Amino acid sequence: MDLLHHMLAPVREARSLRYFEQAGSANDLAVAWIREGAPAGAVVLTDTQTSGHGRLGREWFAPAGTALLFSYILYLPAELAAQSTMLGALVVAELCETLGIPGVGIKYPNDVQIGARKVCGVLPEAVALPEHMGIALGIGLNVRVNFAGTPLQNTAISLEHALGRPLNRAELLDTLTRQLDHWREHIPEGGVYRAWHSRLNMLGQTVSIDTGGERLQGIAESVRDDGALMLRLPGGEVRIVTAGDLVVARAG
Numbered sequence: 654m655d656l657l658h659h660m661l662a663p664v665r666e667a668r669s670l671r672y673f674e675q676a677g678s679a680n681d682l683a684v685a686w687i688r689e690g691a692p693a694g695a696v697v698l699t700d701t702q703t704s705g706h707g708r709l710g711r712e713w714f715a716p717a718g719t720a721l722l723f724s725y726i727l728y729l730p731a732e733l734a735a736q737s738t739m740l741g742a743l744v745v746a747e748l749c750e751t752l753g754i755p756g757v758g759i760k761y762p763n764d765v766q767i768g769a770r771k772v773c774g775v776l777p778e779a780v781a782l783p784e785h786m787g788i789a790l791g792i793g794l795n796v797r798v799n800f801a802g803t804p805l806q807n808t809a810i811s812l813e814h815a816l817g818r819p820l821n822r823a824e825l826l827d828t829l830t831r832q833l834d835h836w837r838e839h840i841p842e843g844g845v846y847r848a849w850h851s852r853l854n855m856l857g858q859t860v861s862i863d864t865g866g867e868r869l870q871g872i873a874e875s876v877r878d879d880g881a882l883m884l885r886l887p888g889g890e891v892r893i894v895t896a897g898d899l900v901v902a903r904a905g
């Protein structure tokens with residue numbers, strides 16, 4: 654077990670940490686903590702979740718003892734809140750690179766991939782406060798999830814399988830949260846956006862995207878700092894797409 658109390662000591666030295674062996678959802682607990690006045694940088698960590706979720710209420714699969722499931726609390730002006738997704742994906746991509754894993758990239762809008770497989774999903778949930786937004790930045794990182802025989806076996810991957818050696822989740826959490834502290838200061842000057850954008854792995858490719866009602870296909874040209882995708886349609890027109898699920902159709 655790599656989330657034992659003493660292993661989390663370095664994390665606790667740097668921030669307020671609430672750790673649960675089991676919770677409904679780390680994000681839900683962090684949202685409640687924001688309403689109680691949580692300090693920036695505070696973290697809710699859980700070994701397993703009974704209602705861990707992704708976007709649109711999708712289930713997040715993470716058996717006990719296999720994943721890093723946490724929610725990092727930060728406060729941003731409303732106009733920068735969209736960059737919290739970028740912040741989360743950036744620190745995980747950086748971690749993978751530092752570990753020496755090849756083929757790391759970010760798939761718009763919120764996945765970190767190794768090759769074409771998802772190793773991490775990011776889900777920010779915002780609370781509107783009088784002066785700014787409180788954000789519970791949920792991160793689900795597969796450390797040693799065994800996907801064999803699950804519906805995710807061809808689309809998901811775990812860090813230890815990519816790396817071929819064991820990792821310690823408490824150490825990974827310490828690294829990630831320190832990088833979150835560091836990079837969140839660089840959101841206002843565009844540093845996070847630039848570092849995130851340079852890691853996008855689907856730019857220039859033909860993608861199809863479900864915008865919630867409409868299915869569009871085109872070339873993913875760029876993503877703006879407000880998180881909107883610029884999609885060049887077959888007729889040449891560029892459409893600004895603000896949300897949706899992106900499928901890479903083929904290499905462009």
Ligand code: BT5
Pocket residue numbers: 677678679680681702704705706707708709711712713714715722723724763764771772773774775776791792793795798805808809810
């Ligand atoms: C996400 O949603 O990728 C965001 C996941 C965020 C999870 C964290 S854990 C801590 C915090 N507390 C929470 O309750 N949530 C956050 P989305 O883009 O909607 O992707 C969900 C889809 O990814 C599912 O429908 C599956 O297809 C796939 N999926 C589920 N579990 C996966 C896993 N462990 N690895 C890779 N893919 C997975």
